[in-house]
Amino acid sequence: MPHELYLLAGRYRLLERLGQGGAGTVWRAIDEMLDRQVAVKQVRVPGGLTPHQHAQFVERAIHEARSAGRLRDPAIVLVHDVVLEGHQPWIIMDLVTGRSLDKLIRERGPLPPGAVARIGLQVLSALEVAHAHGVLHQDVKPANILLDADGSGMLTDFGIAAPMGGPGDRHGSAGSPGYMAPERLNEQPSGAASDLWSLGASLYTAVEGRAPFERDLPAAVAAAVLLHEPPFPARAGRRLGGLLMAMLAKDPAVRPTAPQVRQALTALLQAGPEPAGGRRRWLLPTVLAGVVALGAGGWYAASALRPRPETGRYAAAPDPCTLLTDAQARQLTKGTPVRSASRPGECQWIVRDEPGRTLTVRAWAEKPDGDLGGPQVAQRRFASEKATRAAGKGAEGRDVRGGVSDVPGVGEAAILQNSFTFYINTNKSGRSDSVLLFRASNLLGEVVWHRDDVPASKPADKETAVAAARLVAAAAGG
Incomplete structure (x- = not known):
């Protein structure tokens, strides 16, 4: 645990601990570059993670903090910066005196x-x-x-x-x-x-x-x-x-x-x-x-008192583990994957003979919300995801995120985005993700093709993600 007066990222001087909870610790600090007080959130990293899981957690936390940093409203405490130090993320925010x-x-x-x-x-x-x-x-x-x-x-x-x-x-x-x-x-x-x-x-x-x-x-x-x-x-x-x-x-x-x-x-x-x-x-x-x-x-x-909105074709999302056969997963990953129901609404095929390769399938069904039917809620959610992901395009630190492109022939609408993260000690290799999101009636599905140790000369493999998504959408009836 850092102590008072610790200098974070060569810029933020921790002055006192303001509070601590399950998600992390909040400090009052001085931004020595701009000579102003800020709040610094030290994100708690769960224990017992493997090095790969730790890296994934940190990457997600940083990406999600950056997403929150784009939010602007008088009732939202602004996020100014996010840094990585001591193998954990730190989020820099406005210090509110109330x-x-x-x-x-x-x-x-x-x-x-x-x-x-x-x-x-x-x-x-x-x-x-x-x-x-x-x-x-x-x-x-x-x-x-x-x-x-x-x-x-x-x-x-x-x-x-x-x-x-x-x-x-x-x-x-x-x-x-x-x-x-x-x-x-x-x-x-x-x-x-x-x-x-x-x-x-x-x-x-x-x-x-x-x-x-x-x-x-x-x-x-x-x-x-x-x-x-x-x-x-x-x-x-x-x-x-x-x-x-x-x-x-x-x-x-x-x-x-x-x-x-x-x-x-x-x-x-x-x-x-x-x-x-x-x-x-x-x-x-x-x-x-x-x-x-x-x-x-x-x-x-x-x-x-008003007409019941349309539910959509899916009363519940299909089990993602049923949307690809093991034979199809082998052909897609060009290895011998092991299927695992990782959590509700998600299934993973982990390639044991090619460490660092994982094909993940997710599916969830949207329900009517107020006057909107399930398909309209799914359409609104899809549009929101498309706009949010498109806004993330660009390079930040060692992360490079591509633009969002439409993918025809997968459900009623589909988008694809590739991202690449350079390893800390090199600019020649890193981790690659190709993520495809599709919509069919009130169903949203997502396919993530993840690879480790990918050469920077060929950072993306969108073809595998698209091929997997076509099979998943077809199996779901989309």
Whole structure:
């Protein structure tokens, strides 16, 4: 562990440790080049990794920090830089002088519903910007919501952010169990609804003064998130309380969407404080009031009043391990691959006789979201991924990322991107990835062809990725 006054990357002087959690340690530091104070996040690298897994983790963390650095919103703490030192990534961010929401709750107790609604709208704005860029925060909690002197909220610490639509939690147990959505605890694919669940849990804590699934032991907290409903937040009132219960639904598909949450919070602020015994106001014939008053079940009722959106051809994503035969994998990899169901929604063929070669197949089905059907949600997600990946084109350090190109004949739409990372001690070889993403109805599939020890003179092998994707899409019925 570095000590105070440690000089990071010859530029950032660590002054004091501000906090520590499962995802890493945050320091207050001085940027000696620009003579300004910054926050430095030392990302925690999981133990027990092989050298290859360690390198992959670090590469992902750096790439995802760079993606977060492109986000701009008044409620987002800016990411300025990311450096690699001591075999781990460090993220340089704005230093916000306000107090965290969890500290404010400890000092003053529960916050009024109106103040909680205003904070919720500001954090929601930050999440909407991140989601529009295809980035999930994955660690929304009171400790990562900062409040300045006028009460304005900002969302910080995108240190474990991940691409939207990816397979499961890339960082394992990183995050706080009481603020991790059930699907994340089950290591299922995360989406925008997962971040909104965490926002709901954070706002519940703010208005009640205690977490919705508060227990003595972390394991008990996780079990409560998965198996139990939280008590109705009595201090919130029926309007805000009903919304929070809806946001904490176990099934991501029935939670309110970001526009619905924004509409409900805005209506709550416009209506003013909820009067005691004010049931008559709840009988006003507005769809939103009726929905929120009913709690989580209200979102079902509202959706029943309008045509059910199209689900799409896929009620569930096919098992990726069934989308390629072993014979096809042998032909594609030109080796003897071993098939492994690495995690839900993902399958890998690892070539044992050619170390460093791995063919990965992922598949996930999008569900209807609000008024959008499954195919429309998949189309929006595909477009977001395309824009985000295209924005990453260029060279940074030893990483070179190519442009995004359309690939005809794979599903309804497909894109390909190649990337190459030079080894630290040479400019003649490195690691190569060819990544193909395709869409068919409400199904999204991804094929990643990874190779180690690749000569820089021939950094890409897109033909293998494209051939594999054609077989995968055909087997999936796309």
